[in-house]
Amino acid sequence: MTSEERESNCPTIVSVGDHRRIKQPRRRELAMFTDRPWVGLRTFGDGVYWTVRRWCLQDHKALMYSVNQTVSLLGQVIISVRVAPRNPSSDVILPYSKANGSARVKMGRTEVIASVKAELGRPSSSAPGKGKVSIFVDCSPTAAPQFEGRGGEELSMELSAALRQCLLGGKSGAGGGINLSSLSIVDGKVCWDLYIDGLVVSMDGNVLDALGAAIKAALSNTGIPKVNIASATTPDEQPEVDVSDEEFLQFDTTAVPVIVTLTKVGRHYYIADATSEEESQMSSAVSVSVNQQGSICGLTKRGGAGLDPSVIVDMISVAKHVSEELMNKLDSEIAAAEAMEEDSS
Amino acid sequence: MAAKAGTTPATYSPSPTTNNKKKNRTPLFSDVDWVRPDGRDFHQCRPAFLRTGAVNAASGSAYAEFGNTKVIVSIFGPRESKKAMMYSDIGRLNCNVSYTTFATPVRSQVSDNKDISSQLHKSLEGAIMLNTFPKTTVDVFALVLESGGCDLPVIISCASLALADAGIMMYDLVAAVSVSCIGKNLVIDPISEEENHQDGNLMTTCLPSRNEVTQLTITGEWSTPKIHEAMELCLDACSKLGKIMRSCLKESASTSQE
Numbered sequence: 001m002t003s004e005e006r007e008s009n010c011p012t013i014v015s016v017g018d019h020r021r022i023k024q025p026r027r028r029e030l031a032m033f034t035d036r037p038w039v040g041l042r043t044f045g046d047g048v049y050w051t052v053r054r055w056c057l058q059d060h061k062a063l064m065y066s067v068n069q070t071v072s073l074l075g076q077v078i079i080s081v082r083v084a085p086r087n088p089s090s091d092v093i094l095p096y097s098k099a100n101g102s103a104r105v106k107m108g109r110t111e112v113i114a115s116v117k118a119e120l121g122r123p124s125s126s127a128p129g130k131g132k133v134s135i136f137v138d139c140s141p142t143a144a145p146q147f148e149g150r151g152g153e154e155l156s157m158e159l160s161a162a163l164r165q166c167l168l169g170g171k172s173g174a175g176g177g178i179n180l181s182s183l184s185i186v187d188g189k190v191c192w193d194l195y196i197d198g199l200v201v202s203m204d205g206n207v208l209d210a211l212g213a214a215i216k217a218a219l220s221n222t223g224i225p226k227v228n229i230a231s232a233t234t235p236d237e238q239p240e241v242d243v244s245d246e247e248f249l250q251f252d253t254t255a256v257p258v259i260v261t262l263t264k265v266g267r268h269y270y271i272a273d274a275t276s277e278e279e280s281q282m283s284s285a286v287s288v289s290v291n292q293q294g295s296i297c298g299l300t301k302r303g304g305a306g307l308d309p310s311v312i313v314d315m316i317s318v319a320k321h322v323s324e325e326l327m328n329k330l331d332s333e334i335a336a337a338e339a340m341e342e343d344s345s
Numbered sequence: 346m347a348a349k350a351g352t353t354p355a356t357y358s359p360s361p362t363t364n365n366k367k368k369n370r371t372p373l374f375s376d377v378d379w380v381r382p383d384g385r386d387f388h389q390c391r392p393a394f395l396r397t398g399a400v401n402a403a404s405g406s407a408y409a410e411f412g413n414t415k416v417i418v419s420i421f422g423p424r425e426s427k428k429a430m431m432y433s434d435i436g437r438l439n440c441n442v443s444y445t446t447f448a449t450p451v452r453s454q455v456s457d458n459k460d461i462s463s464q465l466h467k468s469l470e471g472a473i474m475l476n477t478f479p480k481t482t483v484d485v486f487a488l489v490l491e492s493g494g495c496d497l498p499v500i501i502s503c504a505s506l507a508l509a510d511a512g513i514m515m516y517d518l519v520a521a522v523s524v525s526c527i528g529k530n531l532v533i534d535p536i537s538e539e540e541n542h543q544d545g546n547l548m549t550t551c552l553p554s555r556n557e558v559t560q561l562t563i564t565g566e567w568s569t570p571k572i573h574e575a576m577e578l579c580l581d582a583c584s585k586l587g588k589i590m591r592s593c594l595k596e597s598a599s600t601s602q603e
Binding site: 126154157158161165168169284286291295296297298299300301302303304305306307308309312313316317320 | 459460463467470471472541544545551552555556557558559560561562563564565566567568569572573576580
C-alpha cells in the first residue's frame with residue numbers, strides 16, 4: 001500500500017490513548033512533524049479524539065504508517081494516528097427471514113452476522129420465572145482458511161464465552177442486557193428460549209466488538225410472537241399456547257451493553273478497534289462491556305502478558321469514554337437501518 | 346488431608362483487621378444483618394490447605410483444599426509435543442480441567458470443562474517462561490474432587506503450585522481470588538451457595554511479587570468505584586495467598602532434604 005492510499009484510507013478518526021500522559025511539549029513536537037491533515041491531536045472531551053500512540057522503535061519494528069516514518073527521524077518515540085472506532089458501517093439490518101431478528105455489522109473489513117431465534121421451551125427448575133438465552137459463535141472458513149473443520153473451534157469458544165459473560169450478567173440475572181423475566185410465558189411451564197448465533201464472515205480484527213454490536217442490532221430488530229394462553233388449565237398440566245403469526249412484540253434493547261476492546265501494543269499505548277495487523281502486535285487486550293448508564297457489565301482479558309492493576313483501571317475509564325461514542329453511533333445506525341427497511345417493505 | 350490438620354497458617358484474610366471480627370465490617374455494608382452461611386466475615390477467606398507432591402507419577406503435583414473445594418493438579422512434562430503439532434520455538438502449555446462425577450450435588454452437573462480449561466490456560470501462560478522448553482509441551486491436568494465454590498481460582502492457584510513443584514521455570518507464582526457482589530456487599534472467596542445468588546463476580550489472577558494481573562474477569566453490573574474496591578480486595582488477598590503458597594513450597598523443599 002502506498003502512502004497515498006494509506007492516507008485516503010485514514011478517515012477522521014480515532015480515539016484513545018493515554019491522553020493524560022501526553023504533555024504539552026509533546027504536542028508541539030507532534031504538530032511539527034505532522035503535515036498531514038489526518039494526523040493531529042485534540043484534547044479529550046470535544047467529541048472527536050485522535051488516537052495517539054507512541055512507538056518506541058526498538059519496541060516495535062514494523063512501521064505501519066507513513067507518519068511513523070516521518071517521525072522515526074526523531075530516532076525514538078512517536079505518535080501515529082488512526083481509526084477511531086471504525087464506525088459500525090451503515091450496514092444493515094437484514095431480514096434473514098427464517099430468524100426472528102438478524103443484523104449484519106461491518107467495521108472496516110471485519111464483517112459479522114448475528115441472528116436471533118426464539119423457540120418455546122421449558123424454564124429450568126432453578127429459575128422458573130425466567131426464559132433462557134444461549135449465545136454461540138461460529139467462525140466461518142470464509143473468514144480465514146484455518147477455520148476449516150475444527151480449526152475455528154477454539155476462537156468460537158472463546159468468543160462465545162466472552163459474549164455470554166458480557167451480555168448475560170451475573171448468576172442472579174442482575175446487570176444482564178437481556179431481561180430474562182420478560183421471556184417467561186407461564187411460570188415454571190413455558191418460556192421463550194432465545195438462541196443468539198453469531199457468524200464471523202470476514203475477519204480484520206476486533207471481532208468481539210463487532211459481534212456485540214451485531215447482537216444488539218439483531219435484538220432490536222427481533223419480534224417475538226405474541227402468545228395466547230388457553231385458559232382453565234389445571235396447575236399440573238402443560239398449558240396450551242397459541243403462537244400468533246401476525247402480532248409481534250418488540251424486544252427492549254436499551255439495557256444491552258456495547259463491548260469495547262482495547263488492545264495494548266508496545267509498552268505504553270492501547271488502541272480501540274484494532275485491525276488484525278495491530279492485533280498481531282498485541283501483548284494483551286481487555287474487552288469491557290458498558291451499558292447506557294455507564295456501568296461495567298462484564299470484562300475479559302486476552303493475551304497472556306500481565307498488566308499492572310493501575311493500567312487496567314485506566315483502560316476501563318478509557319473504554320467507558322469510547323463506549324459512549326460507539327453506543328450513540330450504533331443507535332443511530334440501527335435507527336437508520338430500520339427506517340430503510342421500512343421504506344423498502 | 347483435612348484442613349484442620351494443617352499446622353501451616355490456616356486462614357488468611359486481606360483486610361488488616363481480621364482478628365477482630367466485629368470491627369471488620371466497614372460502614373459500606375448497610376445490610377448488617379446478613380450473615381454468610383459459613384459464618385465468615387465478608388472479607389475473610391476460607392482456610393487454605395496446600396500440599397505439594399500429591400501424585401507420585403507426575404513430574405509435579407499439588408493438592409489444594411479451600412473449605413469444601415478440593416482440587417488435585419498434576420503436571421507432566423515437558424515432553425515431546427504431539428506429532429501433529431507444528432514446530433514451535435517456545436514451549437506449549439496444555440491445560441485440562443475435569444470434574445469428578447461426584448464433585449457436584451447433581452451428578453455430572455458441570456458441562457463446560459473446555460471453557461474452564463481455556464481460562465486456566467490464559468491465567469497461567471503469562472507466568473511461565475515458555476522459551477525455556479522449546480518444541481515440547483507441559484501438560485496441566487486438574488481434577489476437581491469436590492466443588493464448593495470458587496473452583497477456578499483454587500484450580501489456578503493449585504496449578505501454579507504444582508508447576509513450581511515440577512520445576513517449570515516461572516516468573517512468579519500465580520495466585521487467584523474471586524469476589525462476589527451480593528446486593529451491596531462484596532464477599533470474598535464465595536462458596537457455591539453464595540455463587541448461586543450472586544449479582545456479579547470479579548476474579549483476579551495475579552503474580553503477587555511482580556504486582557501484575559494476568560487475568561481479570563468481571564460478570565454482572567459494576568460501577569467503577571466498586572470495581573476498584575473489589576480489585577484492591579482481590580490483590581491484597583492474592584498477595585497473602587502468595588505468601589502461603591511460598592511457605593508451602595519451602596516446607597516441602599526442607600522436608601525432602603531431610
